Amino acid sequence: MQRPVNITCVIDEDHPVDACLGDWVLVHVGFAMSRIDAQEAEKTLALLAELGEMQQELDAMQSNGGQG
Amino acid sequence: MNQPLHLIDEFRDPAKAGALIDDIRRLLPRIERARQSPLQLMEFCGGHTHTIFRYGLEQLLPEGIELVHGPGCPVCVLPRGRVDACVALAERPEVILATFGDAMRVPGSHKSLLQAKAEGADVRMVYSPLDALALARKHPERQVVFFALGFETTMPSTALTVLAAAHEQIENFSLFCNHITTAPTIQAVLDTPGMVLDGFLAPGHVGMVIGTGPFRSIAERYRKPMVITGFEPLDILQSLWMLIKQIAAGRAEVENQYQRVVRRDGNAPGLTAMATVFEPHSTCQLRGLGSIGESGVRIRDSYARFDAERRFKVPDLTIADPAACQCGEVIKGAIRPWQCQAFGNSCTPQAPLGALMVSSEGACAAYYNYGNLPELLARQRQAQQGAAAS
Numbered sequence: 115m116q117r118p119v120n121i122t123c124v125i126d127e128d129h130p131v132d133a134c135l136g137d138w139v140l141v142h143v144g145f146a147m148s149r150i151d152a153q154e155a156e157k158t159l160a161l162l163a164e165l166g167e168m169q170q171e172l173d174a175m176q177s178n179g180g181q182g
Numbered sequence: 183m184n185q186p187l188h189l190i191d192e193f194r195d196p197a198k199a200g201a202l203i204d205d206i207r208r209l210l211p212r213i214e215r216a217r218q219s220p221l222q223l224m225e226f227c228g229g230h231t232h233t234i235f236r237y238g239l240e241q242l243l244p245e246g247i248e249l250v251h252g253p254g255c256p257v258c259v260l261p262r263g264r265v266d267a268c269v270a271l272a273e274r275p276e277v278i279l280a281t282f283g284d285a286m287r288v289p290g291s292h293k294s295l296l297q298a299k300a301e302g303a304d305v306r307m308v309y310s311p312l313d314a315l316a317l318a319r320k321h322p323e324r325q326v327v328f329f330a331l332g333f334e335t336t337m338p339s340t341a342l343t344v345l346a347a348a349h350e351q352i353e354n355f356s357l358f359c360n361h362i363t364t365a366p367t368i369q370a371v372l373d374t375p376g377m378v379l380d381g382f383l384a385p386g387h388v389g390m391v392i393g394t395g396p397f398r399s400i401a402e403r404y405r406k407p408m409v410i411t412g413f414e415p416l417d418i419l420q421s422l423w424m425l426i427k428q429i430a431a432g433r434a435e436v437e438n439q440y441q442r443v444v445r446r447d448g449n450a451p452g453l454t455a456m457a458t459v460f461e462p463h464s465t466c467q468l469r470g471l472g473s474i475g476e477s478g479v480r481i482r483d484s485y486a487r488f489d490a491e492r493r494f495k496v497p498d499l500t501i502a503d504p505a506a507c508q509c510g511e512v513i514k515g516a517i518r519p520w521q522c523q524a525f526g527n528s529c530t531p532q533a534p535l536g537a538l539m540v541s542s543e544g545a546c547a548a549y550y551n552y553g554n555l556p557e558l559l560a561r562q563r564q565a566q567q568g569a570a571a572s
Contacts, residue, residue, distance in 0.1 A: 120312060122342055123452045138189060140390065140443055143282070144310025145339045147449060148390045150189055154441040159192055162420065166201035172208075 120145045189442075193414030194237075202419040203242055209423075210246045212430050215380065220248040222378055223425055224515060226368060227385035228255030228543025229413050235552035237415040247422070250515035251545035253367060254385055256332040256360075257288050258537045258544045259468040259513065263499035264360055265290035268329050270497055271358060271490060272303040278321060279305045280314035281329035284541045289534060291501045295329075311343035318347070318355035327490045331360040333367075335387040337479070338452030341459040344481070344488050356490040359481055362466055364388045365396045366477035370468070372404050374514050381407040381425040383418065386440040391456075393448030398436045405434045412440035459485050467500065469537065470510030509536035512545055519546040520558040521565060526550060 124139055124146045125131055139146035210216050225231055231251045234240055240249055253259050269290050272279035279295065286296045286307060299305035304324075308314050311328050318326035330340045340357060347355045364385060371377060384397050389410040401408045407428035411421040421439045428435060438444050459481060466478025481489040490496065503509060507529065508522040519525050519538065529535035531547050538544035542551075549558060 117309075120339075120342065122455075123338055123449050126450070140387075142335055142387065143339045144312050145342065147335075147338070147387070147452065148443045148445075151442045152189070155189055155192075158420070158439070158441060159198070162195075162198040162201065162416065165205060166198060169201050169204050 123147050124149050193416040198416055199419050202423045206423050206426055207244045209426050209430050210244055216246045220246050221380045222248050222250050223381050224250040224252045224379050225383040226252035226254040230383055231545055231548050232543050233413055233418055235548035239418055253513040255541050255543040257284050257541045261467045261469050262291050263501045266499050267496045268358055269298045271327055272298050272305050276325045278317055278324050278326045280308045280317055283307050285329055287540045288537050311340050315343050315347055315355055318352050322354060326355050328357050330357045333362060333364050333388050334391045337361050337456045341455035344459045344485055356488050356493050358490040361479045362477050366474050368400055370471045370474045383411040383421050384408045386410055386412045386444055389444040391449050391452050394436055394438055394446050401434055401436045407434045408436045410438045410440050410444050470513035504535055507536040509538045512538055519549040520562045526559050
């Protein structure tokens with residue numbers, strides 16, 4: 115789908131119009147409202163992956179404890 | 183270019199969801215309060231309600247956690263009198279009334295905008311307020327009124343549209359302004375007598391605009407933990423997990439789960455546009471919550487020519503909800519949708535009596551579309567028979 119989007123809310127001196135090419139943005143009612151920070155997304159997902167690993171270790175410890 | 187996976191699909195990963203739920207299960211027994219009665223956690227935003235139902239998240243949670251569906255759905259809290267006023271505007275022969283799709287079906291006391299359209303009113307569904315402005319450019323002989331509603335998420339877009347109209351000197355465009363602000367609405371929920379809430383999932387897209395500060399003052403004042411939350415299933419589960427960790431540790435802080443979108447200070451250009459065009463309104467009526475001080479906004483005098491209520495004579499009506507309709511009680515979390523006698527009977531998504539059945543973000547529509555309807559209706563009948571017997 116292609117639609118024109120207003121980018122007033124995602125540009126400033128540090129991130130001018132030219133810098134927006136390739137940006138992933140959150141669009142609400144025709145306005146880009148936030149540049150999605152891929153690094154922050156990765157951090158969140160890494161934290162959740164770590165939690166999963168921790169849980170597996172806990173489970174392993176518990177089942178070992180049960181046997182011993 | 184393809185959608186990068188890490189922005190959407192990975193926030194729906196069942197393995198990570200399982201890890202979060204396991205850890206919630208591990209933490210819950212440590213919370214004394216949860217052992218006496220379930221923790222009541224409110225998702226304020228209708229967008230969150232929608233995700234919770236669409237992915238069946240409630241069923242994944244252990245006993246000891248109850249989700250309370252909050253009032254954060256703009257069309258759901260719109261009083262009937264405002265719908266009637268909007269219908270009256272739409273029925274003026276010179277007016278083209280432009281609005282978002284879900285606002286068209288909200289019942290007023292006589293009709294909805296959709297019914298007014300069927301009777302000949304010129305009502306147009308638009309995707310963006312900029313589309314309404316384009317209609318004004320295209321039809322200089324008509325008056326285009328945009329039915330502006332929504333929390334702070336939507337306010338920058340309407341403010342920027344008014345600024346564009348002023349810049350281009352488009353004189354046949356105006357707003358029927360029904361915007362509401364989030365913080366006073368959350369406070370009204372917390373001030374409701376008998377309300378027992380242990381924590382909040384705070385609305386991520388509102389946070390994207392206003393930043394984390396306004397939530398911080400509520401969390402401090404009411405000693406309630408809050409987590410600013412994204413809209414994918416993992417976002418919601420992670421935020422519930424963060425809330426439960428806070429409760430277990432006796433903390434009541436504002437945390438930001440939606441780091442990839444929400445910045446501490448919000449969106450500066452959006453906030454500037456809002457402050458330029460709008461000012462706080464003394465009070466605002468919300469369905470179910472009554473009058474809330476400082477919860478509304480209105481157009482500043484310097485942009486008065488874009489205010490439909492000053493351009494046209496708009497009736498100022500206060501009209502009670504239909505007697506059978508208990509939207510107000512549902513919005514406050516006092517009852518569940520199926521506990522309303524109208525639910526699934528005189529009120530369905532095809533023929534809604536109350537606004538909560540209209541919007542896909544409304545709690546009643548979510549229960550109706552995604553819940554186990556026969557079971558809910560059976561519970562409703564049982565409760566009815568129990569009440570009749572006693």
